[in-house]
Amino acid sequence: MRAMRFHEHGGPEVFRADEVPLPEPGPGQARVKLEAVGVNFIDIYHRMGTYKVALPFTPGQEGAGVVDALGAGVTGLRLGERVAYAFSGGAYAEYTLVPADKLVPVPDGVSSAFAAAVMLQGTTAHYLATDTFALGPGHTALIHAAAGGTGNLLVQMAKLRGARVIATASTEAKRALATAAGADAVLPYEDFDTATRALTLGAGVDVVYDSVGRDTFDRSLNCLRPRGVLALFGHASGTVSPVDPLTLMSKGSLYLTRPTLGNYLQTREELLRRAGDVLGWLGSGAVKARIDRSLPLSEAGAAQAALAGRATTGKVVLIP
Ligand code: NDP
Secondary structure (H helix, E strand, C coil), X not given: CEEEEXXXXXXXXXXXXXXXXXXXXXXXXXXXXXXXXXXXXXXXXXXXXXXXXXXXXXXXXXXXXXXXXXXXXXXXXXXXXXXXXXXXXXXXXXXXXXXXXXXXXXXXXXXXXHHHHHHHHHHHHHHHHHHHCCCCCCCEEEECCCCCHHHHHHHHHHHHCCCEEEEEXXXXXXXXXXXXXXXXXXXXXXXXXXXXXXXXCCCCEEEEEECCCCCCHHHHHCCEEEEEEEEECCCCCCCCCCXXXXXXXXXXXXXXXXXXXXXXXXXXXXXXHHHHHHHHHHHHCCCCCCEEEEEEHHHHHHHHHHHXXXXXXXEEEEEC
């Protein structure tokens, strides 16, 4: 089978289309014939060596397709069943092995491309809105990069939960997408902290969801009410420098958390609940996912370059 791998860290050009043996599922594993693969920043961090991996390496943390073979001891799955998953490696390939307990069924009304598009970003938006800070009516959230994959889903889920949403995005076209997702006010990044204060009549927001990192972090802290929560869940613009705890005191006894999906998918029940909600909302139209572009698997490098280059609105999907 074909896999898009790299043998050294570097730019998008390090990808090679390698012919590798079809993997055989071990105990507890299923082999999935991939129909769509989601592209994520973590794949870029793996390629660049920001997160260390053993080489050669096949990136990719999410996908959707059909169950093609089962390892010993796997129950509750049948061959040919449509499934999706997130947070298991090796997705930039025609086939991949996934622990069976990470697979969730895909409802009939949801295509494999859309299932692959929401597994990682959708479950992330879900845990951020429901658990990192449990949004509800009366809350105001500031959500950065609201035309992005995770940000746009998070805006929609925050609105489903009855919160008021202030959003940021870099261009007029991206701000229009944030408005279409339901944001109550959408700001450019310039002076977003001053503008957020004004929009909340000086009070500040209950929570900031920050996936941009270096370029927004300090000003995000300025937007919070006393005892507000900064959920720093990504660093699309670069990583954030160490924080002096006294800064959190002086800006209002703030809470800072750096959540990551793995800690919010700790059990099979948790996975089924979050993925079930997300895929269910997608099927019913309560939440809409946006596929920015679908590219052949062989264009993995171009797909990553578009995401890293700030050129996307919504999800980038690879089709094996
Ligand atoms: P997006 O689709 O949101 O793309 C990133 C967006 O960030 C861009 O579209 C851009 O929107 C904004 N951005 C701001 N500054 C930059 C910059 N210098 N370079 C590139 N983009 C920039 O990506 P994702 O939703 O997939 O991921 C966003 C971040 O969240 C990543 O760091 C990712 O690793 C992280 N993440 C974390 C998870 C977790 O559980 N903690 C799970 C999923 C993702 P604009 O032009 O409007 O600013």
